[in-house]
Amino acid sequence: MRRVPEPELMDEPEQARAYAEADFSEPNALFVALFQESFPDFGATGCLLDLGCGPADITLRLARAYPACRVHGVDGARRMLAFGHDRIAATELEGRVTLVHGVIPQVRLPRGRYEAVVSNSLLHHLHDAAVLWETIKRCAAPGAPVLVMDLARPQSAAQVDDLVRTYAGDAPPVLQRDFRWSLCAAFRPEEVLGQLAQAGLGGFDVRMVSDRHLAVLGRVPDPKGL
Numbered sequence: 243m244r245r246v247p248e249p250e251l252m253d254e255p256e257q258a259r260a261y262a263e264a265d266f267s268e269p270n271a272l273f274v275a276l277f278q279e280s281f282p283d284f285g286a287t288g289c290l291l292d293l294g295c296g297p298a299d300i301t302l303r304l305a306r307a308y309p310a311c312r313v314h315g316v317d318g319a320r321r322m323l324a325f326g327h328d329r330i331a332a333t334e335l336e337g338r339v340t341l342v343h344g345v346i347p348q349v350r351l352p353r354g355r356y357e358a359v360v361s362n363s364l365l366h367h368l369h370d371a372a373v374l375w376e377t378i379k380r381c382a383a384p385g386a387p388v389l390v391m392d393l394a395r396p397q398s399a400a401q402v403d404d405l406v407r408t409y410a411g412d413a414p415p416v417l418q419r420d421f422r423w424s425l426c427a428a429f430r431p432e433e434v435l436g437q438l439a440q441a442g443l444g445g446f447d448v449r450m451v452s453d454r455h456l457a458v459l460g461r462v463p464d465p466k467g468l
């Protein structure tokens with residue numbers, strides 16, 4: 243099935259609300275568990291960057307998982323960030339979590355380099371996937387752990403229908419529409435491997451981690467080769 247890109251930012255009011263109110267606890271818990279299992283030595287100190295953080299559920303889960311770290315989330319959709327700000331205000335984590343409005347790759351971040359960079363469900367929104375890999379190389383400190391998780395594009399339209407029925411059958415129509423668009427806009431694992439090779443991140447691992455998600459795991463190479 244050919245890739246069909248979708249709009250980058252999720253800034254429609256109804257769309258942002260439906261996404262922020264949906265229950266993504268299963269994939270979001272998987273995301274944090276994957277990071278923890280893959281990088282058991284991470285977490286003493288530092289600052290973690292969440293690219294395309296949306297309503298900040300994963301951003302907050304990471305802040306809870308790493309109590310000695312700060313977490314910065316960035317998103318280009320103000321409406322999504324508004325839900326994130328509300329969510330943060332309802333926790334005790336306000337001092338350690340900062341949300342930044344800006345479009346990747348132009349966004350100006352509060353720090354030059356981060357001790358870890360993560361992203362969930364951003365890659366398939368990008369019209370040019372290289373933007374994500376170049377941003378990661380620019381923002382991650384040498385040796386920093388990276389986890390990117392995203393949907394993987396199914397092989398056929400019938401598989402898209404099955405996944406929408408299984409995982410969004412009871413969801414509001416706008417969420418069903420977005421899930422369908424996202425599946426059609428997502429990349430195949432072999433396409434992601436090609437993007438990584440092109441970006442000089444060929445050492446990263448790409449694997450399927452559920453019936454609909456792929457994960458990219460690796461450490462940003464040290465340009466000095468250390």
Ligand SMILES: C[S@@+](CC[C@H](N)C(=O)[O-])C[C@H]1O[C@@H](n2cnc3c(N)ncnc32)[C@H](O)[C@@H]1O
Nearest residue numbers: 250251252294295296317318319345346362363
């Ligand atoms: C599917 S949501 C994922 C949100 C969050 N990471 C999560 O897992 O719940 C994708 C988010 O990426 C944002 N986004 C898409 N393209 C972007 C870009 N070029 N710069 C910044 N944010 C972007 C959208 O606005 C949206 O909030």
